[in-house]
Amino acid sequence: MRDFGYARADDPALAVAAIAADSGARLIAGGTELVNLLKDGIDEPELLVDISRVPLTGIETGPGGLHLGALARMSDVAASPLVRRDYPGIAEALELSASAQLRNMATMGGNLMQRTRCPYFRADYHLPCNKRRPGTGCAALTGATRAAALFGASDMCVATHPSDVAVMLAALDATVQATGPQAARIISILDFHRLPGDAPERDTILGRDEMITGIDVPASSVTARSHYVKVRERASYEFALVSAAVAVDLDGIVIREARVALGGVAPRPWRLPAAERALVGVAARPGDLQAAIGPAFADARPLPGNEFKVKLAERTVLRALTEVIR
Amino acid sequence: MQYRNLGCTGVKVSPLCLGGDSTSKETQLEILPKPTGPSEISHQAGTSATVKRITLRINGAERVIEVEPRVTLLDALREVVGLTGTKKGCDRGECGACTVHLEGRRVNACMTLAVMHDGQQVTTVEGLARDDGGLHPVQRAFIDHDAFQCGYCTPGQLMSAAACIAEGHAGSDDDIREWMSGNICRCGAYAHIVAAVREAAGSGDGEADA
Numbered sequence: 275m276r277d278f279g280y281a282r283a284d285d286p287a288l289a290v291a292a293i294a295a296d297s298g299a300r301l302i303a304g305g306t307e308l309v310n311l312l313k314d315g316i317d318e319p320e321l322l323v324d325i326s327r328v329p330l331t332g333i334e335t336g337p338g339g340l341h342l343g344a345l346a347r348m349s350d351v352a353a354s355p356l357v358r359r360d361y362p363g364i365a366e367a368l369e370l371s372a373s374a375q376l377r378n379m380a381t382m383g384g385n386l387m388q389r390t391r392c393p394y395f396r397a398d399y400h401l402p403c404n405k406r407r408p409g410t411g412c413a414a415l416t417g418a419t420r421a422a423a424l425f426g427a428s429d430m431c432v433a434t435h436p437s438d439v440a441v442m443l444a445a446l447d448a449t450v451q452a453t454g455p456q457a458a459r460i461i462s463i464l465d466f467h468r469l470p471g472d473a474p475e476r477d478t479i480l481g482r483d484e485m486i487t488g489i490d491v492p493a494s495s496v497t498a499r500s501h502y503v504k505v506r507e508r509a510s511y512e513f514a515l516v517s518a519a520v521a522v523d524l525d526g527i528v529i530r531e532a533r534v535a536l537g538g539v540a541p542r543p544w545r546l547p548a549a550e551r552a553l554v555g556v557a558a559r560p561g562d563l564q565a566a567i568g569p570a571f572a573d574a575r576p577l578p579g580n581e582f583k584v585k586l587a588e589r590t591v592l593r594a595l596t597e598v599i600r
Numbered sequence: 601m602q603y604r605n606l607g608c609t610g611v612k613v614s615p616l617c618l619g620g621d622s623t624s625k626e627t628q629l630e631i632l633p634k635p636t637g638p639s640e641i642s643h644q645a646g647t648s649a650t651v652k653r654i655t656l657r658i659n660g661a662e663r664v665i666e667v668e669p670r671v672t673l674l675d676a677l678r679e680v681v682g683l684t685g686t687k688k689g690c691d692r693g694e695c696g697a698c699t700v701h702l703e704g705r706r707v708n709a710c711m712t713l714a715v716m717h718d719g720q721q722v723t724t725v726e727g728l729a730r731d732d733g734g735l736h737p738v739q740r741a742f743i744d745h746d747a748f749q750c751g752y753c754t755p756g757q758l759m760s761a762a763a764c765i766a767e768g769h770a771g772s773d774d775d776i777r778e779w780m781s782g783n784i785c786r787c788g789a790y791a792h793i794v795a796a797v798r799e800a801a802g803s804g805d806g807e808a809d810a
Contacts, residue, residue: 280652280669280715305712309672310692322669324716349705373782374769375760376693378705379712510781 275312279321284328286453286487292323294455294483301325301485303345304380306372307388314396316389316406326381330487335360339493344383344451344486348439349374351382361491363500363519367442370504373511383486386440386450386466389477390433390541392421404430405474419579421515424587426540431474432577435467435542436513442502444543445519445535448491454484463489467542477541496521496531501598504537505590514538516587518594527558527599534567534595536587539574546570549591558599560592567591654718658683659727667714674698676714677724685725685755689784696783699756699763700724706763708782725755728762738762741796749787757783761797770801 283289293299298320302308305326311317330343335356342351351357352368371377371385389395394403394413402411414422414432422432440463448463467478480486491497500521506512517537523530532553536544549570556566567588574584651666658681665680674691677683677700686709689697693711700709701723728736738761741747748754760783764770769779776797777790785793 275670277668277670280713282716302713302716305716306693306708309711309713312670313691322713326716373693373696373708374764374767374779375696375699375706375708375782376711378702379707510778 276315276318278312278319280324281321282324282327284325286325286328286330286485289323289325289328290453290455290483290485292321293485296321297482299323303328303384304347306376306380307384310396311389315399316396325485332488333357337493340364340491340497342382342489342491344381344488346382348372348377348380348382348385352377359498361446361497361500363442363445363497363502363521364439364491367438367502367504367517367519370502370517371438382439382489385437386463386486386489387478387480388436390431390435390467390470390474392433393418395433405433405470408473408475415577419577421513421538422577422580423541424539424574424576424580424583425536425544426469426542427575428470428472428474430472431470431541433470433474434538434540435477437543438502438504438514438517438537440467441517441535441537441543442500442519443489443491444545445521445533446491446494446497446500447533448489450486451488451490452480452484453487454481458487460490463543464545469541495523496533499524499598500533501594503590503594503597505586516583516590518587518590519543520591520594520598522553522595522598524558524599529553529556529558529599532595534570534591536591539583539587546591553595558595560596563595564588564592567595652715654715656681656714656717657719657721659723665714669713669715671714672710673700673702673712673714673717673722674709677709677722680714683724683726687752687755689753689756694784695753695756696760697753697756699759699783701759701763706760723759725758728758736762738765738796738800741800742793745792745796745799746789747792747796748785748789753783753785753787757785757793761793761800764797765801770797773798776801 283292300319302322303325328345330345332343333346333351333354334341340361348368352365358365392414394401395405402413404412423434443463450461450466452459468476502519504514504517506515514537516539519535521533532550534546534549549567552566556562571584571588576584651668653666655664667676677686686700687697689695691710693708698709699706703720738758764779770776773794776794
């Protein structure tokens with residue numbers, strides 16, 4: 275690991291000023307993402323600005339919805355009785371993420387700031403990766419594609435976003451609060467992560483001198499019936515091969531409103547608006563549900579070797595809907 | 601205290617000043633630039649202006665150490681403080697061998713920097729046993745159930761198990777498997793580990809920290 279300077283900022287304004295003043299500065303909070311990038315030489319900052327003691331750790335629910343401070347730990351959010359009752363899908367997605375140890379360290383803001391990745395991004399130094407070394411090509415396109423995207427990728431990068439909770443937050447129309455040297459702003463979680471296009475080295479639209487301060491989930495009729503299903507290569511402590519975040523409002527067994535988002539299949543949480551529209555008015559029977567969601571996968575663009583993920587993703591959504599309606 | 605080379609040579613950490621502790625809101629952050637050009641690493645504590653002096657409360661005792669910003673909590677514990685019970689396995693947060701309790705919570709010591717924890721409490725496997733020298737219930741149960749083979753992952757397993765029980769996540773074998781999944785055992789002693797955690801949880805005396 276290369277050397278770097280260190281400073282602790284216990285106030286967001288100080289933190290933002292510090293990173294604005296130094297283009298080589300990075301924020302560090304839980305550290306579970308950045309420390310790995312430092313060890314692998316993927317990121318080589320001049321200065322780390324430690325925000326781990328910034329007191330933005332609130333977990334608050336009210337009539338308007340749920341507010342999560344950017345520095346709230348994943349484990350604390352998942353353990354919150356109010357989150358578990360009113361936003362169960364958020365608690366599920368968090369508890370299916372990483373390990374208990376990492377969830378005790380990792381923050382909600384940092385979770386969103388994870389890099390998209392594929393086996394080549396963190397692999398041997400000499401393998402081409404446009405994300406790690408712009409312009410070197412994409413080894414994944416013609417290599418191991420099991421983890422590669424089905425939606426939203428480009429011929430420059432086919433990596434997927436690793437976050438679980440971001441998928442649930444996307445299904446629930448969450449917003450991200452950020453602050454910078456000039457002003458604060460609110461960003462839809464659906465816009466927060468970039469598609470790679472021809473610049474896969476940039477993962478989010480957040481400015482390098484901006485800091486996430488919180489996440490808001492608006493109250494709605496679907497949050498109490500939110501559910502997250504994660505399919506992995508092993509039973510625990512693994513990234514999603516595919517995952518589905520769903521949330522529904524029911525009239526008996528008939529769906530009044532539905533939200534569907536996929537994880538593990540795109541450079542960002544991938545909503546399926548066509549499926550959501552088709553599910554309205556559908557009775558919760560497996561055949562009817564499958565007929566409603568199937569066409570939404572017509573846009574999937576698998577690579578040779580990961581075609582199976584299209585059907586797997588469809589079935590994961592179906593299982594999530596079946597379980598949440600039961 | 602001897603400051604040892606942690607395997608990174610030919611580089612020098614940058615100097616810095618901090619925004620203080622409790623009064624940070626009033627304090628202007630002062631950041632000195634990273635030095636340029638070749639420089640030699642200092643192996644002696646106090647001879648370099650670039651290392652940072654921090655205080656850790658480790659197993660109940662206050663320890664003042666000097667570390668470069670890039671030194672992980674794991675390397676600080678093992679190489680600077682000399683507590684080698686905490687193990688380095690993957691050094692990437694994937695195996696759990698480095699699990700310690702930081703401010704009462706189990707964490708991967710390899711995935712955080714020591715400088716970030718000035719003034720905080722750390723419990724390592726050396727501090728798990730009772731003050732009177734008696735074994736912690738999870739230590740007793742690991743012995744009784746032969747819950748290890750080579751033993752390399754065991755300190756992390758013990759620290760994770762003590763926390764898992766204290767968190768209330770050891771209510772069933774399925775719960776134990778899920779909530780202990782951050783600790784990998786290459787010998788495959790999992791069946792005995794689950795049995796040991798189950799028994800320690802059943803004793804009702806498995807709190808994380810004394």
